[in-house]
Amino acid sequence: MxxxxxxxxxxxxxxxWLALDDLSARETLNPELLILAGHAIMPNIIGALDLAAKTGIPVLLSGGIGHSTTLLQQAVKQDPLTATIETEGRGEADILGEIAHQVFAIPWENIEIENRSTNCGQNADFSRDTLLAQSSIPATILLVQDPLMQRRTFESFQHSWRQKNLTSRFINWPVFxxxxxxxxxxxxxxxxxxxxxxxxxxxxxxxxxxxxxxxxxxxxxxxxxxxxxxxxxxxxxxxxxxxxxxxxxxxxxxxx
The missing domain is CATH 1.10.3620.10 (YdcF like domain)
Structure with missing residues (x-):
């Protein structure tokens, strides 16, 4: 081309512009939760889970079987770091959960799985509802998505939170x-x-x-x-x- x-x-x-990045402008960061929405960009996924593992931030992984699932399955199998992870028939959040636990040794008690969403809007709504069901809405959330979808994901989460009058502050991090x-x-x-x-x-x-x-x-x-x-x-x-x-x-x- x-x-x-x-x-x-x-x-x-x-x-x-799309890869909205709030993290680079902050010297201190104290998020109560990291939300990683399912996609297929491995450097982003590895960077987000590595941060969670090193800092102990709990993670909420969001994504069922959608447009990126096949691409994620392929990317996981092609990356030497994750090649042994079982992906067949699994949704995105379940695959990411196995990477978080097996590769980065994040304990399961620090991992929340939301595996029903099939698009960006549902990532936001179902993540919100998962937290509401636990009566646990963090004040500050680190939000991670495919860099090219970061801005739309942020807008979707902001819109979803407003529907329930929730006031969490989202810190965007596209990783790169x-x-x-x-x-x-x-x-x-x-x-x-x-x-x-x-x-x-x-x-x-x-x-x-x-x-x-x-x-x-x-x-x-x-x-x-x-x-x-x-x-x-x-x-x-x-x-x-x-x-x-x-x-x-x-x-x-x-x-x-």
Whole structure:
């Protein structure tokens, strides 16, 4: 695939905005819970669980069988650190739970499994309801998701919490912020320190799709569209980059 320098800059602008990162701006951090929503980006998963293991933060793992489940199963089997984990027929949270316990020695009493959700909105609602059932709503929650889905996940959790008048503070951590660079004639996605990230075609498709969902219009997830999230202000630089990329017919054809 060929990408112009402008297209690469635009993709990096969008990725930097989507991978919402509050952690890098904080010197101290005292979350009561880490919520890891199911996905298939192994460097992100490994980084989140490693932090939980080293700090003792309890974890809530959210995700049943959804769009990313097959990709997660494949990524787990391809990573030497997790290759022995049984994935067949299991949902995302159950797989992540085994990684947390077997690889990082996180005790089961520090792991909560929510394995019914099949999309981002349900990740939020079912995680919320799991905590409400325990009468245990943390004041501060570290929220981790696929970097390209981090902003939408945050908006979904904020929206879900507001429906029940809950006031937890979410600290977003995408673990890493991906960037595309051109090396000779190849396109490389950097940021993750392990194998197991996107193909370039899936990466571009996800970026364009995520911005589309966050737009508050008839095709988006905001109040003017599906109503899954509250209104999101999109910076001009992000909007302009998205418009240039979606006007690139050659690019769109290559990722279909």
């Amino acid at each position: 060929y990408l112009s320098d402008e297209a690469i800059r635009d993709l990096n602008t969008l990725a930097g 912020v991906p960037h595309v660079v051109k090396v000779d004639d190849s396109l490389v996605i950097t940021g993750g320190q392990r194998a197991g990230i996107w193909t370039i075609e899936r990466y571009i498709a996800m970026i364009l799709g995520e911005v589309k969902r966050l737009r508050d219009d008839e095709t988006g997830y905001g109040p003017a569209g599906a109503g899954f999230i509250d209104h999101v202000d999109i910076p001009d630089a992000v909007e302009n980059a998205w418009r240039r990329l979606t006007a690139n017919n050659k690019l769109l054809v290559s990722v279909r």
